[in-house]
Amino acid sequence: MSTEDDPRPPSRDDQVAALRPVYQADLADGLDRFFEPRRESCPWCGSARLVPRLRTRDLIQHKPGTFVLDRCEDCRHTFQNPRLSPAGLEFYYRDFYDGLGEKQLGNTFAARTKMYEQRARSLLAHAPAPKNWLDVGTGHGHFCESARTVYPDTAFDGLDFTDGAELAERAGRVERGYRGSFPELAADLAGHYDVVSMFHYLEHSTEPERELAAAHTAVRPGGHLLIEVPDPDSRYSRLLGRWWLPWLQPQHLHFVPVENLRRRLTELGFTVVAEQHAEPHDPVDLLAGTWLALDTVAPRDNLPWLPKPPTGSARALRAAVLIAGIPALVLGTLLDRFAVKPLSHRLGVSNAYRLVARRD
Template sequence: MSNEDDPQPPSRNDQVAALRPTYQADLADGLDRFFEPRRETCPWCDSPRLKTRLRTKDLIQHKPGTFVLDRCEDCRHTFQNPRLSPAGLEFYYRDFYDGLGEKQLGNTFAARTKMYEQRAESLLPHSPTPKNWLDVGTGHGHFCESARTVYPDTTFDGLDFTDGAELAEQAGRVERGYRGSFPELAPGLSGHYDVVSMFHYLEHSTEPERELAAAHQAVRPGGHLLIEVPDPDSRYSRLLGRWWLPWLQPQHLHFIPVANLRRRLTDLGFTVVAEQHAEPHDPVDLLAGTWLALDTAAPRDNLPWLPKPPSGLARTGRAAVLIAGIPALLLGTFLDRFVVKRLSHRLRVSNAYRLVARRD
């Protein structure tokens, strides 16, 4: 029974108002400090043959800034250029997975039980009874909680550079939650795990090659590494352009073609035993693209990185745009789930790929 004297949590508008002075102070000196110097060579193969693939805005949080993705003309690696600096990473991640965004994102991740179970099941043909498993980029540990139904005798640990790993341990979703950088923590985990998984983690990494080397260190010989990342060769990446959700700027820093990742894993001493495209496809592209376009066209919501709250007229206009877009959202949902999903690999629109690799 609740106590009438218990303080009520602050409303969202109150939270935004409390955060606005800090954000305005952060923005007072401009955005330059949020970016590193522009690269002149590919971070994957060091080729100087770069071509701009996309210019876009922050279409999710609507924080200020323009973000550029370049593609290497030799190895086809796509990367953010200029890349976010440490200050930029802190600024653009803030209130996405935590703070203002924590509840909404937590509910979204918690509702994806079936997808998490399917990810775990992809390892069954190669390792049906792993003793222990480290999920890197675990967030709040929802994957580990779901994967335990597939592997009830496996011990799941989680690692994340946010406090999500610690919260996952407190909630009992992981046995041990490590907070910090995987490459820095890997020496203390050397040869400890039967399985290391990285689901939609490498694209967030500033140096994905160091993360792969850390995985090789943490997986014991004969153990397995599972990787799932956005597929930059998806036809949707071209057809939808800036409205393709997996671009997720400015958070996603690297987009690795599957052939590049296979070669790098082989060089490290892994053998790729499975490659999947249809299975990891998340049927949301048309729905998400429509939502991003509507959300960009509509007047902004109350956000602390804007200098003041929107007027009543602006809020009414936003509601009108979103209501008018409902038929398009419903059509996108129908096409995603009932038309494109079963043909995603044949049409080459799968938005992700998954590799299973065994450490030799």
């Protein structure tokens, strides 16, 4: 562990040991306070015709809890039910994008430059030279940094409910970083932006329709809204079940079918000018599904929300399971990138869709 005379940062095991009492105190009273009451109607259309679609656990962080996704039989909207409460959102997000998970996630996002540039280019045909752009759910601003290579004369701002937007501003990835709720900040941003983007943000929102209304407020007339979200109609969502990465429970609260989103944007005063399925597909489904399965079978790593660290034999068993799974991981990677990706839309397995909408 670091001291005043030793500037080295604490090891991960030291960080986990320091966090364990905090997490154990959070869990001492059970999990009920982390969930709101169960809904009896669809949050999108109000229908009471709900059926269970998925029951799963936290397959990424392995925090305790069981999570249920219900599907509306009328509008086909899928949503977490019961939904996480504010206390639950804080608990399950903690140490994912920040703290213990900050370095790993930051490296992952920073390495996706080509994907970010492709997202930015999807708007070129509709807005070749926007003056300014607000990226909502910007994280640490890596998309804005990459998009600047496509739009060198555009001023990029970022908004996030974590301190990521402030970190992005300090790092120079965005000109202005807003921290807070988009619906609450939208009035101050009214009609200010040529472009507002939401890349894999809407599914995290407790009330996606308020986010869409906020976007309509922030985009100036004639400007554009760019949205990318997981596609709940992907065949992989059924074939892979709980091992389909975009379910990402418990963080993803809403899964909106594309026709629902198109209709709501039209009602708000947008015209959808482009719909893409093949382009936003991220070729990781089989690799990620294999990893999630191996990581679930193998004993857990040292995590502060577990009551004690794993023993030496448990660590050895985990290493053995993961090594044995390497051929499956390699095969999944090859299939994802070279067999499935070129045919993803034709096969109906695209894991995301993207809409470009112009404010009328």
